[in-house]
Amino acid sequence: MELNKFKEFTILNSPALVEYILETSSYPNEHEQSIMNASVDETQFLSILLKLMNAKNTLEIGVFTGYSLLATALALPEDGKVIAVDPNKEAYEFGLPHIKKAGVEHKIDFVEGPAMPFLNDLLAKGKEGCFDFAFVDADKDNYINYHEPLMKLxxxxxxxxxxxxxxxxxxxxxxxxxxxxxxxxxxxxxYGYDAIKKVNTFLPNDPRIESTLLSIGDGVTLCRRKY
Ligand code: SAM
Ligand code: CA
Incomplete structure (x- = not known):
């Protein structure tokens, strides 16, 4: 629908190559705004990354229908937990049957609401250093604001x-x-363009992290906390 018109704009500059990658994987196109979901190649990469890291406790900021959340929950061990925050509970519930079918609902704590107060709550509850990984995919204007609490969590x-x-x-x-x-x-x-450009200038200059911008999906920047 409205958002899906942007499907032709991808970093690959080749609609045929994009289709090929998606069709050779399981393309999540059930929702009219499926462009909001991370791409298959990216979620597969994140899944492998989580397993390589032995990640157990993670955060997901921006859930939508839970596609990247499902990939995360599948990648976590049986006693792992992903806390996922999004004000749009309706979209989460749209995808919930798939999460249930995959048998990973017990690994997910869904929190309805905006992320910023929630991250501050976690800090107030003493959760510093409690998370192995955070996937940030919510309002782009706030990426820069999420960075400080996430650097502690x-x-x-x-x-x-x-x-x-x-x-x-x-x-x-x-x-x-x-x-x-x-x-x-x-x-x-x-929407998003200025905020993303700002983040892309900020992150490589943050001495507390090592960062790398990967050209997968729509681009994902990994930041490893050094200290
Ligand atoms: N991560 C999902 C995936 O790849 O399957 C897609 C997330 S979608 C691109 C962005 C989501 O961010 C929307 O569901 C929206 O409701 C949510 N969002 C917007 N503002 C937010 C906020 N302040 N805090 C948390 N989530 C927010
Ligand atoms: Ca995204």
Whole structure:
């Protein structure tokens, strides 16, 4: 629907290659705004990463229908837990049958509400250093604000992953580039673009982390907390 019109804008610059990657995996297209879901190649990568890290306790900021959440819950051990926060409980409930069918609901604590007060609550409850991993995929304007509480909540050696940091592949386009001025891009440029560019400048200059922007999905920046 409305959001899915942006499907042609990806960092791969090849609709055929995107379709090929998606069709050779299990394309999650049940929801009219399925473009909100992380891509299959990215969730598979995150799943392997979580297993390599032996992650047990994680945070998910921005759930939508729970596609990346399901991938996370599947990757966690039986006694693992992902705390997932989103004000949109309806969307979470849309995907919940799939989570139940996969038998991983017991690994998920869904919290209905905005992330910022929730992260501050966790800190007030003494949860510093309690998380191995955080996946940030909510309101892009707040990425920069989520970073400080997450730097306390995620343990030293843990990872914070910020999603969509290549923002439909337009972050590096010159303002006079034909693609940058495609009228379809209107709302993408109004929402998210400035915030993501700011984050992409901020993170590599934060001495407390090692960061790398991976060109997978719509771009995901991994930040490993050094101290
Ligand atoms: N991570 C999901 C996936 O890949 O399957 C997609 C998440 S979707 C791109 C973004 C979600 O962020 C929406 O469901 C929206 O309700 C949520 N969101 C927006 N503002 C938020 C906030 N302040 N705190 C937490 N979640 C928020
Ligand atoms: Ca995303």
């Amino acid at each position: 995620v343990k030293v050696g843990g990872v914070i992953a910020y999603d969509n940091t290549l923002w439909f592949g337009i972050v590096a386009l010159a303002e006079d580039d034909e693609k940058f001025n495609d009228p379809t891009l209107g709302s993408i440029k109004q």
